[in-house]
Amino acid sequence: MERIVIDGPRRLFGEIDVHGAKNSALPILAGSLLSGGETVLHNCPQLTDVDAAIEILKVLGCTVHREGKTVTVSSDTMTQNEIPEELMHEMRSSIVFLGAMVSRRERVRLSFPGGCELGPRPIDLHISALQQLGVSVDESHGILDCKVEHGLHGAKIMLAFPSVGATENIMLAAVTAEGVTEIHNAAQEPEIVDLAGYLTKRGAKIRDAGKSTVYIEGVKSLHGAEYTVMPDRIVTATYLAGAAATGGEVTVRRVVPSDLESVLPIFDQAGCKMRIWQDAIRLEGPGMLHAVRNIRTLPYPGFPTDAQAPVMAVLTVASGTSVFVETIFENRYKHAGELCRMGADIKIEGKVAVVRGVKKLYGANVRATDLRGGAALVVAGLAAEGKTRISDIVHIDRGYESIEQAFSALGAQIRRER
Secondary structure, eight states, X not given: OOEEEEEEOOOOEEEEEOOBOHHHHHHHHHHTTTTSOEEEEESOOXXXXXXXXXXXXXXXXXXXXXXXXXXXXXOTTOOOOBOOHHHHTTOGGGGGHHHHHHTTOSEEEXXXXXXXXXXXXXXXXXXXXXHHTTOEEEEETTEEEEEOXXXXXXXXXXXXXXXXXXXXXXXXXXXXXXXXXXXXXXXXXXXXXXXXXXXXXXXXXXXXXXXXEEEEEOOSOOXXXXXXXXXXXXXXXXXXXXXXXXXXEEEEESOOGGGGTTTHHHHHHTTOEEEEOSSEEEEEOOSSOBOOSEEEBOSTTSBOHHHHHHHHHHHTTSBSEEEEEOOSOTTTTHHHHHHHXXXXXXXXXXXXXXXXOOSOXXXXXXXXXXXXXXXXXXXXXXXXXEEEEEEOTTTGGGTSSSHHHHHHTTTOEEEEEO
16 A cells, blocks of 8 residues: 655745646546547646546547547547446546536436545535436436436526536536526636636537526537646645745746635735746745634635645644634545644534644654545645655545655655555
8 A cells, every 4th residue: 555755844945837627627528528529638637536537438438548648538439328336436526427428328327426535415416407407317226317308408507506516517418408508606616617618619608607607508519629627726725835834935837826816815824925927826935824813615716625624734833723614515624633643733613623833743644534635644744843654645646646746846855655
């Protein structure tokens, strides 16, 4: 079993490029199923979640070829209508294939998704929306048996919560449905805009993606296209967190700073100095970090739940008390116990985490409990005295390309070992 070993502390210095966004690449890969044709996807990150998505495409009969950061998908050869249970369980976002599949096949079968255990992430929003578009769904024994007997049609859909996955599934199903679809209370994340950009390049008619109401006029079919995946804003935040926690100076390149408008002020309040360009951010950590009074996770454009864990790792060594309120997932504080093993002072009560800054963290044997929690342990290990050993790093590999190589290039003493 592999683990990451860090000898700290060491200040990070240098420049680093951010890879493509996992949460954008996955729905775009699902969208490559639509209408057949060929998708050439550039800046596609080399992650285990992306590997799982590619394997799903292959099982469905698509031809997929990867060369470096470019993935080419031909879905003309799609023959299957069922995703094996073991592949569905590899990632939580596998449910996003449902919207694209019902646009191609009259009957689709797949199981409930897997991935990080962050508490209930009900897919009832997905199912209800697709039913309004003309899909009949039978749920039994963890299997979704979906039928499209009379074709997909447009609908006016009101989401009870601005779910990213549900918004993506509706978009994927609606672009070739007959008529107009309106998504009210739609997710507004940058990844939604990126998916719309990809679909539009293929001939879809989508208006106001990234706003609370999205309009989709169905077209008969889509054509092939080349597209480049947006940079990963959570990876960007993680690299910045590493610089802040170690008092280093790092320039993160190939980024979209506007995608981090709710995160960058937190680093500023903590005492970091930043300089922002059109496609780069430089952060210089202070001698002593300051606590941040209240960080509440919210749907975009609020503070992202995925950035909560890495930022918490930074504030464990800040002067004063910081308070986090997690409003998206129930079990998003699993990393807190592992950080406490390293000397952090964190108290959890329901959705609230109270972080009292300590003078220093100490290396320890810890376990990555989920993707972003694992990244938080890496950030903490970079700042901790002594040796930190992180196990269960399979979670980290789902969303970070060789995280040990990235931080090593910035001067960290970090390696992967068996």
